[in-house]
Amino acid sequence: MQLTHQTSTAQGTSIISTQDVNIFYGSFLAVKQINLDILRNKITAFIGPSGCGKSTLLRAFNRLNDLIVGARVDGTISYKGRNLYAPEIDPVEVRRQIGMVFQRPNPFPKSIYENIAFGARINGYRGDMDELVERSLRQAAIWDEVKDKLKQSGLSLSGGQQQRLCIARAMAVQPEVILMDEPASALDPISTLRIEDLMQELKEQYTIIIVTHNMQQASRVADMTAFFNVELTDGKRSGCLVEYDKTEQIFQNPQQQSTQEYVTGRFG
Amino acid sequence: METPNPVSLSIRRERTLEKSVTRGIKEKIIALVLLGCALVSVLTTLGIILTLFEVTVEFFQEVSFAQFFLDTRWTPLFADQHFGIWPLINGTLLISAIAMLVAVPLGLAAAAYLSEYASHRLASTLRPALELLAGVPTVVYGYFALTYVTPLLRNFIPLDVFNALSSGLVMGIMIIPTVGSISLDSLRAVPSSLREAAYGLGATKMEVTTQVVFPAALSGIAASIILGISRAVGETMIVVIAAGQQPRLTLNPAEQVAAMTAYIAQVAAGDTPRGTIGYKTLFAVGSTLFLITLLLNIISYLIAQRFREVYD
Numbered sequence: 001m002q003l004t005h006q007t008s009t010a011q012g013t014s015i016i017s018t019q020d021v022n023i024f025y026g027s028f029l030a031v032k033q034i035n036l037d038i039l040r041n042k043i044t045a046f047i048g049p050s051g052c053g054k055s056t057l058l059r060a061f062n063r064l065n066d067l068i069v070g071a072r073v074d075g076t077i078s079y080k081g082r083n084l085y086a087p088e089i090d091p092v093e094v095r096r097q098i099g100m101v102f103q104r105p106n107p108f109p110k111s112i113y114e115n116i117a118f119g120a121r122i123n124g125y126r127g128d129m130d131e132l133v134e135r136s137l138r139q140a141a142i143w144d145e146v147k148d149k150l151k152q153s154g155l156s157l158s159g160g161q162q163q164r165l166c167i168a169r170a171m172a173v174q175p176e177v178i179l180m181d182e183p184a185s186a187l188d189p190i191s192t193l194r195i196e197d198l199m200q201e202l203k204e205q206y207t208i209i210i211v212t213h214n215m216q217q218a219s220r221v222a223d224m225t226a227f228f229n230v231e232l233t234d235g236k237r238s239g240c241l242v243e244y245d246k247t248e249q250i251f252q253n254p255q256q257q258s259t260q261e262y263v264t265g266r267f268g
Numbered sequence: 269m270e271t272p273n274p275v276s277l278s279i280r281r282e283r284t285l286e287k288s289v290t291r292g293i294k295e296k297i298i299a300l301v302l303l304g305c306a307l308v309s310v311l312t313t314l315g316i317i318l319t320l321f322e323v324t325v326e327f328f329q330e331v332s333f334a335q336f337f338l339d340t341r342w343t344p345l346f347a348d349q350h351f352g353i354w355p356l357i358n359g360t361l362l363i364s365a366i367a368m369l370v371a372v373p374l375g376l377a378a379a380a381y382l383s384e385y386a387s388h389r390l391a392s393t394l395r396p397a398l399e400l401l402a403g404v405p406t407v408v409y410g411y412f413a414l415t416y417v418t419p420l421l422r423n424f425i426p427l428d429v430f431n432a433l434s435s436g437l438v439m440g441i442m443i444i445p446t447v448g449s450i451s452l453d454s455l456r457a458v459p460s461s462l463r464e465a466a467y468g469l470g471a472t473k474m475e476v477t478t479q480v481v482f483p484a485a486l487s488g489i490a491a492s493i494i495l496g497i498s499r500a501v502g503e504t505m506i507v508v509i510a511a512g513q514q515p516r517l518t519l520n521p522a523e524q525v526a527a528m529t530a531y532i533a534q535v536a537a538g539d540t541p542r543g544t545i546g547y548k549t550l551f552a553v554g555s556t557l558f559l560i561t562l563l564l565n566i567i568s569y570l571i572a573q574r575f576r577e578v579y580d
Contacts, residue, residue: 064464064467064468067463067467069387069388092470092471092472093470095467095468095470096469096470099468099469102461102464102465102468104461106459106461106462107465108462108465108466108480108484109483110483118466118469118479118480119470119471122470122471122472122479123469123470169465170468170469
């Protein structure tokens with residue numbers, strides 16, 4: 001573990017790092033002893049079987065777990081060297097810098113234009129809104145499809161378009177990190193490929209962390225991959241980090257047997 | 269396997285595939301009884317409408333539409349008879365407007381708090397407490413307005429003993445649970461994925477509530493407001509006790525006014541003989557009230573259709 005940790009930091013500078021992170025729901029330990037460094041301007045994939053806590057960890061990165069009653073994080077999650085769970089940290093500010101795209105597309109029941117403008121407006125954006133909307137939609141590769149119907153409801157779009165709208169919406173706030181929780185799991189293969197292409201373009205300017213069940217997807221898009229698994233302690237199931245390394249390494253030369261079994265499809 | 273005990277399969281031998289005569293009749297009787305129950309309310313409504321309009325037609329054979337809609341005085345029981353409905357409509361609308369100025373902000377604020385801010389436990393305690401307001405008999409509200417609120421307000425502002433202001437304020441309190449409870453249900457029906465989306469963009473709780481959850485719940489909120497207005501327009505006890513019985517065309521809430529319901533209650537409780545014009549005015553005013561309520565119901569239906577938002 002320590003070894004891979006060091007090689008990974010040699011790949012670039014870290015933007016988020018976790019030290020001995022445990023996440024609880026009430027008394028239930030959902031994720032335990034997570035130590036990892038997320039690298040700036042890279043795509044990091046979290047893979048692993050259901051219930052291994054990868055989404056839970058992802059949502060801890062922008063304090064979205066705060067919304068769940070009884071959720072609690074101990075250990076340290078630091079972002080640019082600041083502990084995100086320190087008492088003086090405002091979760092609202094955290095989420096402005098660390099954005100999120102969800103599993104199911106969830107556009108607001110507002111116009112396409114308003115979907116983008118909403119985040120910018122609450123973040124106090126004072127510039128040209130039309131320009132920001134266009135730029136965000138272009139970045140998310142959906143501008144050509146929606147430029148003639150910006151007044152229509154975001155819900156009138158197809159699932160794949162809705163998800164790209166949600167990505168555009170996240171980018172309009174100009175975060176540094178975008179968390180993606182299985183962003184393509186509700187989409188057809190063609191829409192999925194478009195989102196993956198989009199991620200490659202976005203990593204120039206953003207750091208992306210993606211949770212995925214789809215191993216081909218992880219191997220296609222991610223620079224770094226973290227494999228999580230479920231561990232049984234005293235009859236209770238908790239998620240833990242098994243192996244974290246460059247994606248080729250995880251898929252071609254994993255160091256742990258369970259990683260090997262998972263990436264070759266023997267379980268999960 | 270042992271051979272099954274023949275006694276345990278006795279039911280099987282009695283089965284047939286033919287229709288059972290008694291079962292068919294029983295089902296039909298049940299359906300008829302249920303239909304009858306459903307018809308009771310429909311037929312009652314029809315009966316009320318017919319009676320209302322029958323006498324209303326008689327009323328308009330004696331009083332012209334012009335007298336009813338263009339006159340500005342309502343004095344059907346005086347020697348100098350006038351049949352202008354506007355003072356009564358004015359009374360009803362003035363009091364209802366005051367009531368809604370109280371009920372809408374407080375009801376929506378309560379709903380927003382219970383849905384978005386309060387912990388689950390607190391909300392499940394507070395909600396029944398809020399709804400308890402709806403269980404207070406309206407006669408109690410009426411005397412509360414007359415004997416408590418009016419004297420209290422008279423310390424600060426000159427008011428008639430009977431006035432639109434205190435009856436409107438108290439009526440507003442009575443309507444808070446109507447607006448609050450229905451709005452609360454529609455706020456809670458907004459999928460949490462929308463809230464997460466907004467929080468994920470760095471929205472504060474206030475921004476999530478006012479800019480995402482409220483707009484998404486708009487049709488339910490509009491319906492709750494219209495239902496609140498319907499209650500205000502139809503409310504009788506409070507206005508009879510606290511608002512007065514003098515039909516006036518005024519927008520001054522400190523004055524006494526007569527609402528349509530108050531006029532009906534006053535005349536119906538008196539000794540106006542059947543068949544007189546005074547008696548017929550009851551039905552004319554009742555029809556007007558009915559049409560106003562019907563109109564509000566239609567508006568609320570249209571609003572619900574127009575703003576229905578399909579999410580997910």
